[in-house]
Amino acid sequence: MGDPVARLASDVGALAGVHVELERPADAAHGDYATSVALRLAGEWRRQPREVAGEIADGVRGLDGVAGVEVAGPGFLNVTVADDWLAVGVAAILDAGSSFGGGSARAPERVQVEMVSANPTGPITVAAARNGAYGDSVARVLAFAGHTVEREYYYNDAGAQMERFRESVAAVRRGEEPPEDGYHGAYLAELAALDGDPVPHMLARIEASLERFRIHFDTWERQSEFEAEVGEALPLLDTYEADGATWARTTAYGDDKDRVLVRSNGEPTYFGADAAYIRRKLAGGFDRLVYVLGADHHGYVSRLQALAEMLGRPREAVEVLIYQLVHLTRGGEATKMSKRRGDVVFLDDFLDEIGVDAARWHLVSRGHDQAIEIDVDLAAEKANTNPVYYVQYAHARIAGILRHAEGADPGTVLRGDLADEERDLVKRLLELPEVAAVAAERRAPHGVPTYAIRVADDFHRFYHHHKVVGSEQQAFRLALCTATKVVIARCLDLIGVEAPERM
């Protein structure tokens, strides 16, 4: 088993007879790991918590690698592990290498993550970039947990908005101003200079921006293709005719009103295309369809899940991840964004300003339920104090140490006691499996950068206090550095940030 902490927890759990989770106490006086299992068990067993804790403690004392056990406070069980146990933990990280902390999924699924999916009427904006930064990190975290993940971009290539877009480009080509309700902005002139339908050109540009942002899509799907399949999907759904239109009875599946699939003029609605789209995705063998949508789309959740149910799947087969919106300010003043007016901040400009690493870190390091505010004027300035550099610097420092060691062998046999800074760092590294598992289960990748800061913090402190190359503990410290490098590189990869060898 590649997770020493999980193994210890399960050993303690076997003694207690229930599932046990170990946490790391904030106060060093409370040992290396602690559990409140006795407090929870006391009521069930109808006995005093401390008595229950004492009984479990007797068993824990005999476990391999446990150096001490204490019953504290109302009935906490505080466990101190031996230095050797920690050394074995470092060995476990080195053995697992880049797979350390992965594979937490109990039942691996085939998952499709559909994200960004902005209509190709203009370049990718910073607002859409949050969708991508979040969605791509969710995809990475799911893949690391053991799921098979595909990323898809679904775009509208027909309909009123797209016609307005095409007309705007056509107007510029004729040397006229785009229509009042059309699209404006410098990028229109660039598209007008190219031949043919501007939509494929716009898409190519969008793809290039997203690749630069380190998001790669496996598939690109067009809405018009599914509009043609609505007729095939209708018989599979719960529908009825009213006012000349075809409706889906979504209220029978948890929605607050029924939805039109085919308009009275015979044209399918956007929702109608969605139905055909979901049908094909589910038929294509996906166990789970993840949609990454902004908070302004939260009303869609129940209707999309209603479609899943009509198609004979559990509603959880369609999982909609809602993230709160990005608010842009300029010198403290809110700026309303509208692609049509051309009053937006494009991802490429943002990346020119602060770089891909700082941008990804900034957009994914807050909880997705939290609205983000970005002051465009301060963004570049703030980029210098972005914690991403703190974490990357730790990685580069380790690379420097390893270069300096010139290939000396690492080892996990100890020559003396571990220092506090070494113990703290090892325990921190051993948290990765839990951090990665939680990020995947909750679809909450922001826990990863938070954890990465802690790792860098513990490493920088260790570095400051202890010499690696030439020390008594050189072999172990080289192993510890290598393990730390593996963990930091993994964290950064999970959020699409590079791990530099030098800075």
Next chain:
RNA sequence: GCGCCCGUAGCUCAGUGGACAGAGCGGCGGACUUCUAAUCCGCGGGUCGGAGGUUCGAAUCCUCCCGGGCGCACCA
């Protein structure tokens, strides 16, 4: 009116039942004959929006209230 999300340090935010609530930034003061000072150490700073409730224990769960964001189309 109905629905979803959010109110934690001066600012930006972690913390989805456990031991005195944390980090980064900003402020003040220290540390480079050294494997990278993009670092480290110290100081200051909080009625966890408010009121009830559940619990041995609540920032965390429930109810109500206040404040903010978003949404309620035969638009996409």
